[in-house]
Amino acid sequence: MLEKLQEIVRQYADDEEITISGDMVLLSDLGLNSYELVELVCKVEDEFNVEISDRVIGRLKTVQDVLDYIARHE
Numbered sequence: 679m680l681e682k683l684q685e686i687v688r689q690y691a692d693d694e695e696i697t698i699s700g701d702m703v704l705l706s707d708l709g710l711n712s713y714e715l716v717e718l719v720c721k722v723e724d725e726f727n728v729e730i731s732d733r734v735i736g737r738l739k740t741v742q743d744v745l746d747y748i749a750r751h752e
Contacts, residue, residue: 679726683745686721690714700742728752 684698691698691708704710710718715738719730722744728751730738738744 679748680745682725683722683741683748686718686725687741689721690718698741700740700745702741703739704741704744705739722748726752 680700687698687704687708688694688696690710693709696708698708702708704715704718705712715735719735719738722728723730726748728748730747734747738747
């Protein structure tokens with residue numbers, strides 16, 4: 679699951695060679711803006727067959743937060 683999420687995150691990060699770790703903050707560490715975060719969430723929903731509500735998006739701060747959410751809702 680982590681490898682698949684890393685691939686998705688790299689598509690939206692400023693640096694496609696970046697090493698993605700669970701403690702990385704989506705907006706600041708990866709250089710995502712809010713629009714890119716929404717796009718990333720849509721891609722995660724499609725790839726992992728989960729639904730992430732708009733309310734939840736604001737609580738997904740780190741890569742680990744996304745992984746935890748997927749694990750709870752798969």
